[in-house]
Amino acid sequence: MYHAIVRSIIRTAFRTLSQGKNADLNRILQLFSSKAMFSFSGDHALGGQRQGTTDIRKWFERFQRIFPAIHFKVDRILVSGWPWNTLVTTxxxxxxxxxxxxxxxxxxLQVLRICWGKITEDHLFEDTSRLQDALSCLEKHGLQEAGMPPL
Structure with missing residues (x-):
């Protein structure tokens, strides 16, 4: 039952993010522990590692500005462990x-570690070549932030 609840929370988070610029970031950020670590693979505007909800919020705000009409489709969620140490792969x-x-x-691919209902680690991996192509296109069309270094 616990694993089903975790899968439901993850699906809801991706649905929230699919609202793009209208996504309620507070709904997402309340899932993180105050000292959570968040990383996104690659050396680009969305890449790098940050710690704590203040820096994680800045990343999500940039993400919304760069991709205001993004849509996610969750294909599969794997959950293992207990409430004090849960591993989630999406x-x-x-x-x-x-x-x-x-x-x-x-x-x-997203790999999360959850401890007592709060995300303590969040690692995101995408094909960085495809992402970099998209960021370059956005920058060429006037969105300078898409070409900036990681936060």
């Missing part, structure tokens, strides 16, 4: 329209 696909008429599409 396989997802993502797409977002780009200003040149192309649609950014990618596959991703």
């Amino acid at each position: 396989f997802f696909t993502v797409q977002a329209p780009l200003p040149d008429g192309w649609t950014y599409q990618n596959e991703g």
